Amino acid sequence: MINNKRVVVGMSGGVDSTVAAYELKRMGYEVIGVNMRLWQDPYLEDAHLMHEGGCCSLSAVEDARRVCAQIGIPFYALDFKAVFKETVVDYFIDSYEKGETPNPCIACNKFVKFDALLEKAKQLGAYYVATGHYAKIDFNEASQRYEIHQSDAVEKDQTYALYNLTQAQLAHILMPLGSFKSKDEVRAIAAQFDIQIAGKSDSQEICFIPDDDYVGFLSRNGNSEMREGDFVSTSGDVLGKHQGIARYTVGQRKGLGVTFGKPMYVVGIDVVNNRVILGDNEAVFSETVYADTVNFIPFEDFKDGYACQAKIRYSAQAASCKLYHHKQGIKVVFEMPQRAVTPGQAIVFYDDTLLIGGGTIRKHKK
Amino acid sequence: MHKERQVGTFKMDKIYLDNAGTTRVRDNVLKTMSSFFSTNFDARTTEKILSEARQRIIELLGASQYDVFFTSCGSEANNIALNVMADLIRKSAGRRRIFYTAIEHASIYRTVESNAFEDFERIRLAVDRIGMPLHHNEIDGQGGAATMMYVNNEIGSILPVYKWIDTFKSANILTHVDAVQALGHIKLTLDILGADFVTLSAHKIHGPKGLGILLVKHELAPFVEQILRCYTINMPYVMGFVTALEARYKAMTEHLEHAAMLKTYIITRLKQIHQEIKIIGFEAVDSEKSVSAIINVQLPYLEGDSIVIGCDMAGIAVSSGSACSSGTMQASHVIKALGFSEAEAKRCFRISTSDFTTVEEVDRMLEVLCTMLEPFEERERNDQQ
Incomplete structure (x- = not known):
C-alpha cells in the first residue's frame, strides 16, 4: 500500500535537509531519512579526501544518521552510485568535451533526486520525496496543475535548478523550506540539533569535485586528452595558444594565460577545430538564445511571443524576454542583450516569482 | 514465540x-559462559579446561588429525589460514598461485585480491547458476593454494568440497575450507574432508560473537603458531562454543x-x-x-x-x-x-x-x-x- 502520509527525505546531515525532515515530522508525516550514496572520483576516494566535509563524504552519513536519531525518524543510506555516474558524471564529462559548460545539479535533480529516489520512495511505500530545496510547490486549482514558486527567502531561492520537474513528479514532491522567510529562520530551528557545521563546506560548487579542481577531474576521468590549440579572434586571427578547451567557459577573462592589449573574454568554443574564440567586452553580449530539451510547468505549451523573464545562469538577474518556437526547441529574444550566454547552461523562465520552465542553451547570437 | x-x-x-548473519546466544550457552566468566581460574586449571574443550571439539567434528586454534572471529581465522598458506608456498618450490571461488566471503576474496597476494597468480573459479564451481584445467601438479567455502552464506548452496579437496590435494595444492556456514547444518567429519585448514565461527550456531575456530592439520600447526598474535584465550567463549555445538549436535x-x-x-x-x-x-x-x-x-x-x-x-x-x-x-x-x-x-x-x-x-x-x-x-x- 502506498501511504500518502509517508515521505522519504534526502538527508545530507546539513541544516536544510535536517529542518525539512523535522518540519515534515511536526506536520504529522511519517518521515524516513535517506542519505544518497553517490559516485565519487576513485582518485579522491583512494586518497581519502572524500572522508571529511562535503555533502557526499562518509562523515555526512554519520551526521545524517545522528540528526535522524534526534528527530526520531528511521535512517538509511542508499546506493545511487550507478545512476549518478551515468546521468550526472558522464553527462558532465561529455558536456565539457563538447565545448559546453554543464550544470550537474540540474541533471542530478532530474535523474537522481526526483527520478531514481522517487522510484525508491515508491518501493518503500512512500507517496512523497522531500528535499531541503528553497522553493514552493503549489497546486493551482484553476489550471489543475502543480506550480513552483520562488522561495520567500529570495537570496536562497533554488528554483533555477528545478525547471525540469514534470507534473507527474511534482505530485509526489514536498519542499517544506519554501515558505521560510530567511535562512536565519531555518538555522534557528536547526539550532536544537547536533549538526556538525564545522568541516561542512556547503559552498562547494560540485559535490563530486570536492577540491574544486574540475580540470584535474576531467584529465583523470575524461575520455579525450586536453589538447593545446589556438585562441582566435572573432574574425579568425590566431591570438595565442590555449591549454585545452575544457579549461574555458564563455565570459571568462582571468586565467587565459595570455595577455592582450585590452581586456579579452572567451566568447565561444569551437570544438571541431579545437579553438577558443576571444572577443572584447562587446562581443560577450547576445540578444538571442536558442535552447532545447525544454520543459514548462504551469502549461504544456505557449504562444509565440510569450513575454516573461529569463535567467541565463543560477546567479543571473531575471531579464525580460519573449519566447518563440524554433525547430525542436525554442528561441528566446531578450529586450536587453545578456552577458556571457553559455552553451550547456540552463535558461530558466519566470513570470515574476512563478517558475515557468526552462531549457538547455545551445546557441546564441547578437 | x-x-x-x-x-x-x-x-x-x-x-x-537474519540468522546467517549472526544468532542470539542460547540460554544454556549463556549460563555456561556466565559461570566461567565469574570464576577465577589459575593458569594450570585454565590450560586443563581449554585442553578438554579442544578434545571435545575434535571429537564432535571428527578432527583427530587437527590442532584447534581460537581466533577473534571467522574472518581472522580465514585471514590466518590464507597468510600461512602464502608463506608456506613462498618458502617452497610450489607455484605461487591461489585458487578461490567467485562466491567466497569478503574476508577471503578481499584478502586474496589484496596486496598480500600480489606476488601470486590469483585464479578465480567461476560458478554455475547455483554456485557450483566449474572445472579449471590449470589444477595440475605444480602446487599452490586453494580456498573454498563449504556452504555459501547468501544462497545456502553446499559446494562439493570433498571432491574439490581431493582434486586439489592430488595436485599438491594446499587447501583451506571456510566452513562457517556449514557448521551446525551439516555433520562435519574433518578427518575425511581432509582440508589442511578449516574455519568455523561460534556465533552462527547460537554461540558467542567474537570467537572463530581455525582447525589446522597437525603437521602445519607450528606455522600457525609462528604468526599467531599474543593473547589470552577467551576461555568462557570457548566453553560457550562447546556448549552451543553440543546442543546443536544433540538436536x-x-x-x-x-x-x-x-x-x-x-x-x-x-x-x-x-x-x-x-x-x-x-x-x-x-x-x-x-x-x-x-x-x-x-x-x-x-x-x-x-x-x-x-x-x-x-x-x-x-x-x-x-x-x-x-x-x-x-x-x-x-x-x-x-x-x-x-x-x-x-x-x-x-x-x-x-x-x-x-x-x-x-x-x-x-x-x-x-x-x-x-x-x-x-x-x-x-x-x-
Whole structure:
C-alpha cells in the first residue's frame, strides 16, 4: 500500500535537509531519512579526501544518521552510485568535451533526486520525496496543475535548478523550506540539533569535485586528452595558444594565460577545430538564445511571443524576454542583450516569482 | 514465540530472520559462559579446561588429525589460514598461485585480491547458476593454494568440497575450507574432508560473537603458531562454543527438520504471493545440496534493500547483499557471480531462519512483503487495462 502520509527525505546531515525532515515530522508525516550514496572520483576516494566535509563524504552519513536519531525518524543510506555516474558524471564529462559548460545539479535533480529516489520512495511505500530545496510547490486549482514558486527567502531561492520537474513528479514532491522567510529562520530551528557545521563546506560548487579542481577531474576521468590549440579572434586571427578547451567557459577573462592589449573574454568554443574564440567586452553580449530539451510547468505549451523573464545562469538577474518556437526547441529574444550566454547552461523562465520552465542553451547570437 | 524484550535501554521486539548473519546466544550457552566468566581460574586449571574443550571439539567434528586454534572471529581465522598458506608456498618450490571461488566471503576474496597476494597468480573459479564451481584445467601438479567455502552464506548452496579437496590435494595444492556456514547444518567429519585448514565461527550456531575456530592439520600447526598474535584465550567463549555445538549436535535432526519445514512453507507461500518470485540457489529441500535455513529470494519490482528497509520499519530483520562502510546495500557479488545482471542481483534478499523462528514470524514478514508488492501489482494491472 502506498501511504500518502509517508515521505522519504534526502538527508545530507546539513541544516536544510535536517529542518525539512523535522518540519515534515511536526506536520504529522511519517518521515524516513535517506542519505544518497553517490559516485565519487576513485582518485579522491583512494586518497581519502572524500572522508571529511562535503555533502557526499562518509562523515555526512554519520551526521545524517545522528540528526535522524534526534528527530526520531528511521535512517538509511542508499546506493545511487550507478545512476549518478551515468546521468550526472558522464553527462558532465561529455558536456565539457563538447565545448559546453554543464550544470550537474540540474541533471542530478532530474535523474537522481526526483527520478531514481522517487522510484525508491515508491518501493518503500512512500507517496512523497522531500528535499531541503528553497522553493514552493503549489497546486493551482484553476489550471489543475502543480506550480513552483520562488522561495520567500529570495537570496536562497533554488528554483533555477528545478525547471525540469514534470507534473507527474511534482505530485509526489514536498519542499517544506519554501515558505521560510530567511535562512536565519531555518538555522534557528536547526539550532536544537547536533549538526556538525564545522568541516561542512556547503559552498562547494560540485559535490563530486570536492577540491574544486574540475580540470584535474576531467584529465583523470575524461575520455579525450586536453589538447593545446589556438585562441582566435572573432574574425579568425590566431591570438595565442590555449591549454585545452575544457579549461574555458564563455565570459571568462582571468586565467587565459595570455595577455592582450585590452581586456579579452572567451566568447565561444569551437570544438571541431579545437579553438577558443576571444572577443572584447562587446562581443560577450547576445540578444538571442536558442535552447532545447525544454520543459514548462504551469502549461504544456505557449504562444509565440510569450513575454516573461529569463535567467541565463543560477546567479543571473531575471531579464525580460519573449519566447518563440524554433525547430525542436525554442528561441528566446531578450529586450536587453545578456552577458556571457553559455552553451550547456540552463535558461530558466519566470513570470515574476512563478517558475515557468526552462531549457538547455545551445546557441546564441547578437 | 515472538515477544518484546527489554535489554538495557533498548527495547527489542524484532522478528529476526537474519540468522546467517549472526544468532542470539542460547540460554544454556549463556549460563555456561556466565559461570566461567565469574570464576577465577589459575593458569594450570585454565590450560586443563581449554585442553578438554579442544578434545571435545575434535571429537564432535571428527578432527583427530587437527590442532584447534581460537581466533577473534571467522574472518581472522580465514585471514590466518590464507597468510600461512602464502608463506608456506613462498618458502617452497610450489607455484605461487591461489585458487578461490567467485562466491567466497569478503574476508577471503578481499584478502586474496589484496596486496598480500600480489606476488601470486590469483585464479578465480567461476560458478554455475547455483554456485557450483566449474572445472579449471590449470589444477595440475605444480602446487599452490586453494580456498573454498563449504556452504555459501547468501544462497545456502553446499559446494562439493570433498571432491574439490581431493582434486586439489592430488595436485599438491594446499587447501583451506571456510566452513562457517556449514557448521551446525551439516555433520562435519574433518578427518575425511581432509582440508589442511578449516574455519568455523561460534556465533552462527547460537554461540558467542567474537570467537572463530581455525582447525589446522597437525603437521602445519607450528606455522600457525609462528604468526599467531599474543593473547589470552577467551576461555568462557570457548566453553560457550562447546556448549552451543553440543546442543546443536544433540538436536541436529530436529534442527534440520525445523529448517526444512520453514523453507518449504516460505517457498510455498512466496509462490502464492507472486508468480515472478524466484528462489536463487536450490529451491527444493535437499540436505545434500543446500542448507535449508538460508533462502535467497528474487522479487519482481522491488530491490532487496527496499525489502530490508520495509521489514526493518516493521520490526523484522532480513538481509540483502553486503553492507559497505556507509551501511549501503550493494548488489551482491555472489548473485552476480551466478550469472545474474546487476539489476537482477539488486532485486534479491535473504531470509535465514533459526531453531527459534516460528511460522507466525515468517507470516508477519510475508505480510510486509505483500503490502510492499501490492502497489506495483496494481500499477501493472492498470497498465494492462
